[in-house]
Amino acid sequence: MTLLAGLRLDHPVLNASGTLDAIAARDVLGDATLGAAAHVTKTIFPDARPGNPSPRIAETAGGMLNSIGLPGPGIAAFIDDVLPRTRTCVGVTPVIVSIGGESVSDYERLAALLDGVPGVAALELNLSCPNIESGCISIGADVAETLLVTRRVRATTALPLLVKLSPSVSDIVALAAAAVDGGADAVTLTNTARGLAVRVDTGRSVLGGPGGGLSGPPLRPLALAAVYAVRVALGVDIVGVGGVDSLATAAELLAAGATAVAVGTATFRDPTTISRIAAALAPPTSIEAR
Numbered sequence: 001m002t003l004l005a006g007l008r009l010d011h012p013v014l015n016a017s018g019t020l021d022a023i024a025a026r027d028v029l030g031d032a033t034l035g036a037a038a039h040v041t042k043t044i045f046p047d048a049r050p051g052n053p054s055p056r057i058a059e060t061a062g063g064m065l066n067s068i069g070l071p072g073p074g075i076a077a078f079i080d081d082v083l084p085r086t087r088t089c090v091g092v093t094p095v096i097v098s099i100g101g102e103s104v105s106d107y108e109r110l111a112a113l114l115d116g117v118p119g120v121a122a123l124e125l126n127l128s129c130p131n132i133e134s135g136c137i138s139i140g141a142d143v144a145e146t147l148l149v150t151r152r153v154r155a156t157t158a159l160p161l162l163v164k165l166s167p168s169v170s171d172i173v174a175l176a177a178a179a180v181d182g183g184a185d186a187v188t189l190t191n192t193a194r195g196l197a198v199r200v201d202t203g204r205s206v207l208g209g210p211g212g213g214l215s216g217p218p219l220r221p222l223a224l225a226a227v228y229a230v231r232v233a234l235g236v237d238i239v240g241v242g243g244v245d246s247l248a249t250a251a252e253l254l255a256a257g258a259t260a261v262a263v264g265t266a267t268f269r270d271p272t273t274i275s276r277i278a279a280a281l282a283p284p285t286s287i288e289a290r
């Protein structure tokens with residue numbers, strides 16, 4: 001049993017937001033479960049968003065760059081349609097809803113709308129979103145804004161709160177501390193790192209959007225460093241995310257201080273990665289219990 005942000009989970013392996021769509025995965029896996037101890041949804045915004053122009057993903061040495069641009073149907077369609085269908089697919093698995101916004105009030109509004117919706121076990125605040133109100137590149141890059149948004153969401157809902165941070169910041173410990181001060185029950189470390197793949201003939205980005213987010217094994221040392229630094233500095237639950245693709249790499253993040261790990265890019269290659277790692281982490285059944 002793993003206790004994460006007050007949630008009692010069967011094991012410490014989750015899916016990473018936005019990488020494995022439970023509804024689409026049904027087509028690939030049939031009735032087999034994804035295996036995540038809690039299912040984290042793709043980040044949802046107040047209004048529908050089209051996302052970035054294609055191409056949206058590009059392979060890079062050992063990993064991947066994406067510029068998906070957080071497309072989605074908006075919160076009303078999410079609550080009416082996506083969430084119930086997701087719950088059908090994941091069964092009794094607790095659902096953690098990832099929320100995003102362009103202002104502090106967006107996050108507050110989403111938290112209020114999701115509070116009390118059946119099947120929502122916790123919220124994850126994706127703070128790697130541009131803040132239109134203050135002109136800040138990302139709420140999660142600014143200590144004061146991170147504190148403010150977490151505090152305002154905390155005052156809006158009693159649901160367990162996870163705050164997800166970017167590794168492309170100058171002081172991850174100060175940002176995690178701000179989230180904890182604001183009332184976060186756990187921090188998720190990390191989102192993708194800012195990256196770029198460039199076309200030599202045009203000098204432009206290979207991807208349709210401006211730059212991209214680096215994920216997969218090249219992100220792992222950054223995630224490990226963030227988890228370790230936050231674990232040493234703060235006594236807070238941590239979801240370690242970045243390049244987990246095997247029992248060994250999950251064990252590294254757990255050894256660095258993560259309470260649980262989440263798997264993203266590896267599921268593009270093999271959607272059974274989460275269940276394989278979870279099974280490998282499970283304590284062997286004792287002879288008496290068999």
Ligand SMILES: Cc1cc2nc3c(=O)[nH]c(=O)nc-3n(C[C@H](O)[C@H](O)[C@H](O)COP(=O)(O)O)c2cc1C
Binds near residue numbers: 068190
């Ligand atoms: C295609 C893609 C889409 C993603 N969408 C989201 C998202 O909607 N919200 C979010 O918080 N993180 C999103 N992420 C980041 C992942 O959740 C994760 O933090 C990151 O990919 C690092 O983990 P990994 O190396 O296991 O992929 C996305 C990553 C990828 C590759």
